[in-house]
Amino acid sequence: MNNPHPIDARPLITGDDPAAQAHYQKLVAEYGSPLLVLNRRVLQARFKALQAALPEVDLYYAVKAHPDPEIIKIIDQLGGGFDIASAGEMSLLLDHKVSGRRTIHTHPIKKDQEIRDGLRFGATTFVIDNAHELKKLVPYRSRVGVLLRVSFRSASAIVDLSKKFGCAPDEVADLVQQANALGIHVKGLSFHVGSQCNDASKHVEAITRCHALMQEINTTANKPLSVLDIGGGFPADYALQGLDIDAFCAPIRTALAELPKDWHLIAEPGRYLVAPSVTSVTTVAGKSVRNGFRWYYLDDGIYGSYSGQLFDHATYPLQVFRDGERLPSIIAGPTCDSIDVVAENIAMPELEIGDLLIGHQMGAYTAATKTRFNSIPDARLVVVDHPQERPVLSD
Amino acid sequence: MKHFKETLYDAVCQEFRIDKMYFESKTAHQHLMIFHNAQLGRVMTLDGVVQTTEADEFIYHEMLAHVPIFAHGNAKRVLIVGGGDGGMIREVLKHPVEHVTQVEIDQAVVDMAIEYLPNHSNGAYQDPRLNLVIADGFDFVKQYADSNQPSFDVIISDSTDPIGPGEVLFTDNFYAYAKRCLTPNGIMVTQxxxxxxxxxxxxxxxxxxxxxxxxxxxxxxxxxxxxxxxMTFAWGTDDLTARTRSADDLQEQFDALNLDTRYYNPEIHQAAFALPQYVKRSFKPES
Incomplete structure (x- = not known):
């Protein structure tokens, strides 16, 4: 017989942690449950760490990862730029009086109205990856600068580095020529190696190939390509094993050092910045024992903050403040749907109604993809300045 | 120190120091800012683009108002589309016109300009000859064209750029409806x-x-x-003599009005229609 509940082996922190428990209990007492706790200090530290690891690169926060006004405010204060992909994201930035000058519009496929909205907002850098999109920019050619998004098929890795968007490297020269003929300025290339990379080898390969492509084009181009956008892909530490971003970026730094010094470098970090900055706090609202499993029903789940488990294929480390015998348990969300399960068959100490369950690394693509299902209210986002280090599993 | 960077073009931009922020709002229609700059005086921006500054607004307003009105020679009724900062009505109402209708889409622009750019309208909003209508300029000319109300001798489109709420003021239909609001020898000018x-x-x-x-x-x-x-201003009329008024005619009218202009004069009026080759070629490639 198939086991309907495969074992969930995600990182689980158990046992007493009075300081952390008191911290979250106090927040719940004040703001209610469920919560998303944004730790400003972590976000600031992350931004600065990435800046230090890639000192020549301008960072444009990928707003889509977590389009929360509080996060935008912090990135704004840090002097970061913003990678936007929709009129809604622009409007969010406008509410915070962020100038369009500090944004790049990175969605390769746009309706005319989106281009107009972008220009009105003040974004003048647009990303495209094919001739149809290029032609859409003709009416606005005096105002815009274009990045061509390239996708590389890696011979060594046999991995499609970019599936949905991006032109093939051998199309680049032709697109640049077409753009020139149309009077549109292509100022450089962009690529995306995908999210949550284990190492920087894909970045390095893409940088090297873009470098070659741009140099080849620049031997004949009257308007040289001089911008390279290395996208995102900087990982979050979902395994809680510790993440050394400086070590991760070292090969990227080496690859970038080969580029001409006057090129302008851009990155679009999202996940790396916000994942560890936000912690989910939920409360056990009910429990039962069925078919030998302890079932715990939380007040947040797959249709809310944990939606990234579905859309983003992420598994978030959990923490409970109990110890004792580990029992096969199922952690479910609050909706009536059976898909609303956060953890299937996870071995956990017995929880009681009212216990807090903490989800770590829950800042990226979590609330961003929440739904309105069952009309259950969203987890409230609260901002704290908490000195506590995020947990790292030691074994 | 805060700065405003204009967002018109990708590769170049002008930057202004914000010496004092008077007002900033995101209205239903647009993002409006009014601030002080030591060199330029008060500066108004919409959607990240400079609309007007106290230091150089006179050039724009004098040229967009006086050229068509003097060229017409006997303008009684003037329609202004846009121009919520009030500079255009100030200049137009210096003429012995009987009636001015101003159609502005955004009441907030008018209110803020009266409060923070008072030198632009300089009291012109109190002029009894003015009828201020808060409406979409396109809708207004469309309805007006089909009504039996008296035509205008001069129409001035003092709009934003063609991206944003000003967009409809650069369409075929807008020009067609506006034409029908004009008298047979009427003149239309646009930013x-x-x-x-x-x-x-x-x-x-x-x-x-x-x-x-x-x-x-x-x-x-x-x-x-x-x-x-x-900057170019578009000029359209069926009166083929309007563009070539004699210097004497213009001078006589100008003197009679005793206008204290700072840019406009009859010589400038005539000379303004002389266009550099790069401008001519942009609409007449064979030039």
Missing amino acids: NGVPFFQQDEIQTTYERMGQQFADMHFYCAPIPTYYGGF
Whole structure:
């Protein structure tokens, strides 16, 4: 017989942690449950760490990862730029009086109205990856600068580095020529190696190939390509094993050092910045024992903050403040749907109604993809300045 | 220290120091800012683009108001589309016109300009000859064209750029409806951008507005904060004599009115219709 509940082996922190428990209990007492706790200090530290690891690169926060006004405010204060992909994201930035000058519009496929909205907002850098999109920019050619998004098929890795968007490297020269003929300025290339990379080898390969492509084009181009956008892909530490971003970026730094010094470098970090900055706090609202499993029903789940488990294929480390015998348990969300399960068959100490369950690394693509299902209210986002280090599993 | 960076073009931009922020709001229609700059006085921006500054607004407003009105010679009724900062009505109402209708889409722009740019309207909003209508300029001319109300001798489109709420004021239909609001020898003029950077705009206007008028042309003036050299104004009329009024005619009217202008004079009026080759070629490639 198939086991309907495969074992969930995600990182689980158990046992007493009075300081952390008191911290979250106090927040719940004040703001209610469920919560998303944004730790400003972590976000600031992350931004600065990435800046230090890639000192020549301008960072444009990928707003889509977590389009929360509080996060935008912090990135704004840090002097970061913003990678936007929709009129809604622009409007969010406008509410915070962020100038369009500090944004790049990175969605390769746009309706005319989106281009107009972008220009009105003040974004003048647009990303495209094919001739149809290029032609859409003709009416606005005096105002815009274009990045061509390239996708590389890696011979060594046999991995499609970019599936949905991006032109093939051998199309680049032709697109640049077409753009020139149309009077549109292509100022450089962009690529995306995908999210949550284990190492920087894909970045390095893409940088090297873009470098070659741009140099080849620049031997004949009257308007040289001089911008390279290395996208995102900087990982979050979902395994809680510790993440050394400086070590991760070292090969990227080496690859970038080969580029001409006057090129302008851009990155679009999202996940790396916000994942560890936000912690989910939920409360056990009910429990039962069925078919030998302890079932715990939380007040947040797959249709809310944990939606990234579905859309983003992420598994978030959990923490409970109990110890004792580990029992096969199922952690479910609050909706009536059976898909609303956060953890299937996870071995956990017995929880009681009212216990807090903490989800770590829950800042990226979590609330961003929440739904309105069952009309259950969203987890409230609260901002704290908490000195506590995020947990790292030691074994 | 805060700075405002204009967002018109990707590769170049002008930057202003914000010495004092008077007002900033995101209205239903647009993002409005009014601030002080030591060099330029008060500066108003909409959607990240400079609309007007106290230091150089006189060039723009004098040229967009006095050129068509003096060229017409006997304008009694004037329609202004846009121009919520009040500079245009100030200049137009210096003429012995009987009636001015101003159609502005955004009441907030008018209110804020009266409060923070009082020198622009300089009391003109109190003039009994003015009828201020808060409405979409396109809807207004469309309805007006089909009504039996008296036509206008001069229409001035003092709009934003063709991206944003000003967009409809650069369409075929707008020019067609506006034409029907004009008297037979009426003159229409519009703000038409800086062709050094916005070559397409002049070409598009020539094609669209040119369908309506026997005489379609442009005239120009350099306005420092609309940087890039000359700004062009589109000129359309069926009165083929209007563009070539004699210097004596213009001088006589100008003297009679005793206008204290700072840019406009009859020589400038005539000279403004002389266009550089790069401007001519942007709408008449064979020039």
